[in-house]
Amino acid sequence: MGERKVLNKYYPPDFDPAKLPRARRPKNQQIKVRMMLPMSIRCNTCGNYIYKGTKFNSRKEDVIGETYLGIQIFRFYFKCTKCSAELTMKTDPQNSDYVVESGATRNFEPWRAEDEEADGLKRKRESEEMGDAMKSLENRTLDSKREMDILAALDEMKSMKSRHATVTVDEMLAALQRTSDDKEKRLEEEDEALIKIRMILLEEFVMKILKRKRKRRFGFQMGTLKLPVLVQRDKSPPKNLAAKQPTH
Ligand SMILES: [Zn+2]
Numbered sequence: 465m466g467e468r469k470v471l472n473k474y475y476p477p478d479f480d481p482a483k484l485p486r487a488r489r490p491k492n493q494q495i496k497v498r499m500m501l502p503m504s505i506r507c508n509t510c511g512n513y514i515y516k517g518t519k520f521n522s523r524k525e526d527v528i529g530e531t532y533l534g535i536q537i538f539r540f541y542f543k544c545t546k547c548s549a550e551l552t553m554k555t556d557p558q559n560s561d562y563v564v565e566s567g568a569t570r571n572f573e574p575w576r577a578e579d580e581e582a583d584g585l586k587r588k589r590e591s592e593e594m595g596d597a598m599k600s601l602e603n604r605t606l607d608s609k610r611e612m613d614i615l616a617a618l619d620e621m622k623s624m625k626s627r628h629a630t631v632t633v634d635e636m637l638a639a640l641q642r643t644s645d646d647k648e649k650r651l652e653e654e655d656e657a658l659i660k661i662r663m664i665l666l667e668e669f670v671m672k673i674l675k676r677k678r679k680r681r682f683g684f685q686m687g688t689l690k691l692p693v694l695v696q697r698d699k700s701p702p703k704n705l706a707a708k709q710p711t712h
Pocket of ligand 1: 544
């Protein structure tokens with residue numbers, strides 16, 4: 465069973481690989497490749513939108529005489545899904561992307577425009593600085609200034625955030641204050657009640673002494689005589705303390 469599928473091949477003793485005929489491939493040979501569209505495009509013929517990720521069969525070929533840093537650029541021929549018009553696109557190794565060559569237009573992608581703008585600025589700056597020490601110094605100074613501005617803005621944002629955080633702490637403190645205030649108020653009320661009771665007791669004590677004095681002087685009790693009122697007496701003293709009042 466082991467020899468059923470042999471992978472090694474027999475080479476006769478007179479085998480010479482140099483004698484093999486070279487397979488001559490034409491330079492613009494096309495290979496069939498099934499792939500997916502790397503970007504959304506619109507057909508110029510029928511106006512049909514073909515979306516990114518659409519699968520299609522294409523013919524791939526080398527773009528003759530076009531390389532980027534020694535990397536071969538490829539061209540793909542494919543057809544519109546609606547009108548079958550031939551569309552072509554190329555690889556773009558410089559931007560690690562693809563470019564539509566003919567038959568269609570690429571849909572607008574805002575991030576791509578941004579990238580292009582940034583690239584353009586960078587290139588412009590480089591060309592300006594080429595051999596101009598003063599300009600490069602100027603640019604670097606501007607860069608550091610911008611960086612400092614950014615840091616300042618960041619600091620400001622941080623402090624704003626911390627300010628927001630302290631608001632909640634303040635609220636917490638206020639809540640604590642409120643509870644302690646309530647406690648104090650309750651204590652004060654209790655104190656007041658105690659003072660009132662003491663005054664009542666004192667008043668009654670004074671009245672008792674006065675009554676006793678009058679009784680000794682006049683030999684009878686003057687029930688009708690108005691006695692000096694020390695404190696406006698509360699008609700209903702607290703129940704629990706009423707029990708403590710001395711009985712006469
Ligand atoms: Zn079309």
